Amino acid sequence: MTAREAVLERARRALGDRPEVPAAVSVAPAPVDDPVGLFCERVSDYRATVHRCSEDEIAARVRELGAGRLAVPGDLPESWRPEGVVVDDALSARALDEVDGTLTACELAIAETGTIVLRSGGAAQGRRALTLVPDLHVCVVAERQVLSSVPEAIAALEEAARDGDPLTLVSGPSATSDIELSRVEGVHGPRTLHVIVSG
Amino acid sequence: MTAGFPVAAKKALADTQLRRNLGHATRTIRDKRAGVVGEVADWEQLREAGQAIKDEALARLPELLEQLEGSVQAAGGQVHWARDGAEANAAVAAVAKQHGVDEVVKVKSITTDETKLNDALAAEGIGAVETDLAELIVQLDNDSPSHILVPAIHRNRAEIRDLFRRKLGATDLSDDPAALTAVAREHLRRKFLEARMGVSGANFGVAETGTVSVVESEGNGRMCTTLPEVLVTVMGIEKVLPRWRDLEVFLQLLPRSSTGERMNPYTSLWSGVRAGDGPQEFHLVLLDNGRTDVLADAVGRQSLRCIRCSACLNVCPVYARAGGHAYESVYPGPIGAILAPQLARLEDSQTLPFASSLCGACADVCPVKIDIPEVLVHLRGEVVDRKGTDAEAVAMRALAGVFGDRKRYERAQSLARAGRSPLGRGLAKRLPGPIAAWTSSRELPEVPEQTFRQWWKETR
Numbered sequence: 026m027t028a029r030e031a032v033l034e035r036a037r038r039a040l041g042d043r044p045e046v047p048a049a050v051s052v053a054p055a056p057v058d059d060p061v062g063l064f065c066e067r068v069s070d071y072r073a074t075v076h077r078c079s080e081d082e083i084a085a086r087v088r089e090l091g092a093g094r095l096a097v098p099g100d101l102p103e104s105w106r107p108e109g110v111v112v113d114d115a116l117s118a119r120a121l122d123e124v125d126g127t128l129t130a131c132e133l134a135i136a137e138t139g140t141i142v143l144r145s146g147g148a149a150q151g152r153r154a155l156t157l158v159p160d161l162h163v164c165v166v167a168e169r170q171v172l173s174s175v176p177e178a179i180a181a182l183e184e185a186a187r188d189g190d191p192l193t194l195v196s197g198p199s200a201t202s203d204i205e206l207s208r209v210e211g212v213h214g215p216r217t218l219h220v221i222v223s224g
Numbered sequence: 225m226t227a228g229f230p231v232a233a234k235k236a237l238a239d240t241q242l243r244r245n246l247g248h249a250t251r252t253i254r255d256k257r258a259g260v261v262g263e264v265a266d267w268e269q270l271r272e273a274g275q276a277i278k279d280e281a282l283a284r285l286p287e288l289l290e291q292l293e294g295s296v297q298a299a300g301g302q303v304h305w306a307r308d309g310a311e312a313n314a315a316v317a318a319v320a321k322q323h324g325v326d327e328v329v330k331v332k333s334i335t336t337d338e339t340k341l342n343d344a345l346a347a348e349g350i351g352a353v354e355t356d357l358a359e360l361i362v363q364l365d366n367d368s369p370s371h372i373l374v375p376a377i378h379r380n381r382a383e384i385r386d387l388f389r390r391k392l393g394a395t396d397l398s399d400d401p402a403a404l405t406a407v408a409r410e411h412l413r414r415k416f417l418e419a420r421m422g423v424s425g426a427n428f429g430v431a432e433t434g435t436v437s438v439v440e441s442e443g444n445g446r447m448c449t450t451l452p453e454v455l456v457t458v459m460g461i462e463k464v465l466p467r468w469r470d471l472e473v474f475l476q477l478l479p480r481s482s483t484g485e486r487m488n489p490y491t492s493l494w495s496g497v498r499a500g501d502g503p504q505e506f507h508l509v510l511l512d513n514g515r516t517d518v519l520a521d522a523v524g525r526q527s528l529r530c531i532r533c534s535a536c537l538n539v540c541p542v543y544a545r546a547g548g549h550a551y552e553s554v555y556p557g558p559i560g561a562i563l564a565p566q567l568a569r570l571e572d573s574q575t576l577p578f579a580s581s582l583c584g585a586c587a588d589v590c591p592v593k594i595d596i597p598e599v600l601v602h603l604r605g606e607v608v609d610r611k612g613t614d615a616e617a618v619a620m621r622a623l624a625g626v627f628g629d630r631k632r633y634e635r636a637q638s639l640a641r642a643g644r645s646p647l648g649r650g651l652a653k654r655l656p657g658p659i660a661a662w663t664s665s666r667e668l669p670e671v672p673e674q675t676f677r678q679w680w681k682e683t684r
Contacts, residue, residue: 028304028305028307028311029305031305031307031512032289032306032307032461032510033286033289033290035516035517036285036286036289036461036512036519037286038516038520039516039517039519039520039525040283040285040519044279044282044283044522044525045283046279046284047275047276047279047280048276049273049276049277049280050269050272050273050275051273052269052270052273052473055265055266067486071489118416118417118451119417122413122417135487137486138486138487139487140487145501145502146498146501152500152501152502153450154450154502157443157447157450158451175475175476175487176472176476178472179468179469179471179472179475180472183468183469186433186435186468187433187468189299189433189434189496189498190498191493191494191495191501191502192492192493193446193490193491193492193493194490194493195489196485196487196489196490197489198489199441199443199489199490200441200442200489201357201405201441201442202374202441203356203357203358203361203375203376204357204376204381204384204401204404204405205245205248205380205381205401206253207401209401209405211405211409212357212405212441212442212443212444213355213409213412213442213443213444213446214442214443214446214489214490
């Protein structure tokens with residue numbers, strides 16, 4: 026008997042008493058009045074920096090950060106790019122480690138948790154390593170991309186999940202509380218996160 | 225078999241530094257959790273939804289595992305099945321050998337602690353680098369984790385500084401947590417950039433879409449699941465969820481219950497492999513290792529709902545004083561007290577079901593509504609049944625005979641009163657022989673001068 030057959034057989038036998046499958050419990054989250062406002066507040070709670078501007082001011086805002094050399098996905102809108110960006114055409118991890126930061130869009134954002142969702146293969150979001158290895162991430166969130174709650178976001182991401190697109194939920198910069206529970210921002214992911222909310 | 229919880233706890237109780245660290249840690253996380261849980265108006269419904277989904281997943285386990293296998297394969301992943309830890313470890317080692325890899329980077333995973341994967345890999349000449357900060361501290365120190373969420377909570381900053389000076393060659397290092405974290409980042413970044421193989425556990429595996437998920441804070445999970453060319457994920461079979469939509473419940477329940485955050489910094493979700501992004505080879509190892517035994521027990525199977533949040537540890541008065549090591553299992557605290565003995569088929573960890581005052585605080589915070597006290601009492605019964613006729617059982621039967629017969633009972637009472645002499649009183653604080661366990665943690669009440677029966681006769 027293979028391990029596969031053995032495990033499945035044991036599981037079937039364990040359920041010999043036919044436990045009932047409970048009915049689903051539906052939970053509807055409370056509506057949010059001002060999702061964009063709440064999103065900005067919650068992202069700031071994580072000690073990420075929030076900037077608000079119109080879409081044609083994005084490049085100027087990025088320039089003001091003085092972030093140095095930024096890697097960007099090939100399909101990032103031209104109008105967002107400051108001078109001297111490096112396009113990620115399958116850069117090695119080492120090359121990504123040497124740029125100063127990265128600039129991307131996102132798939133959607135979640136107000137109640139201050140979360141940005143990145144979809145590999147989604148518009149202007151690049152692959153996962155691009156938003157992971159550089160030490161600074163500037164992420165542009167359009168106001169219309171901000172959803173209220175986790176359930177709304179999971180529903181909106183169902184198609185991406187069915188397509189098998191890797192997804193990353195980002196809530197603030199990387200952090201640890203492993204030493205005496207004192208919070209340190211910045212471990213392995215980008216230590217600095219800027220969120221530009223455009224609308 | 226180990227000496228058990230009472231002996232290990234006694235040692236831990238003597239460590240005042242440990243108790244201070246634990247008290248601070250559990251209090252802090254407890255308060256944070258209460259704050260963010262209070263924000264969610266429908267928290268109780270969320271818990272019920274979590275319980276219902278997990279119970280459904282367990283009731284449909286065989287078909288869901290087959291569905292998950294099919295979805296992962298359709299997305300370009302390979303699936304392995306493991307009856308026990310040794311088979312899971314062998315599957316991981318085989319992938320490493322195929323790729324000629326002698327070092328792997330690991331995301332914190334209690335499941336691979338359970339299978340003792342690192343030791344098994346070392347025996348094959350393969351190094352395993354723990355990349356979670358606390359797990360790194362524990363590994364460098366040849367120590368073991370003491371908390372599910374913050375495994376190095378028993379260590380303070382000065383101890384960690386000394387360890388990093390010794391093991392990472394960071395000679396000029398302060399004990400500031402930010403400086404200590406920076407040293408770990410430096411050390412591990414080299415490992416991440418060079419690593420060819422990553423190993424992870426899984427928080428969830430979605431049968432419908434083949435999505436596997438790792439929930440974390442530091443970014444080491446993203447590094448291990450993104451940068452290497454091959455990734456192996458070891459997942460306990462009870463982590464399967466039926467549908468993608470089920471994640472909406474658990475991505476609310478888990479971070480708030482665990483770290484006390486609205487959302488943890490990073491959640492990675494992937495399905496098989498994706499050309500041009502991340503590992504080009506993905507293996508999912510589905511591990512049983514006693515889980516189907518737990519599933520067979522109608523009372524105990526609710527333990528398999530556990531999503532490893534550790535909320536029950538932080539509210540437990542026993543954990544707060546004894547600490548994680550006293551449980552002598554990779555699963556400490558109240559959940560460990562029910563999970564560890566069941567996974568070991570009660571052949572080990574027999575003292576753990578008794579490591580509780582049954583106060584019920586754990587059941588109140590559990591995000592998937594595991595009735596831990598109910599399972600504890602159930603397991604206590606099992607342990608006693610198994611013990612059969614040891615000396616304590618014989619003594620108890622003798623006592624039952626005394627209590628059941630009036631003459632023998634009155635004779636025993638007068639004997640006990642005779643023992644009230646100053647000498648007898650000292651002795652009576654502790655019971656002798658096979659029933660000594662009854663007085664190791666409680667005082668024997670003093671025998672009164674007069675029994676109720678005598679008083680009744682005199683005053684009637």
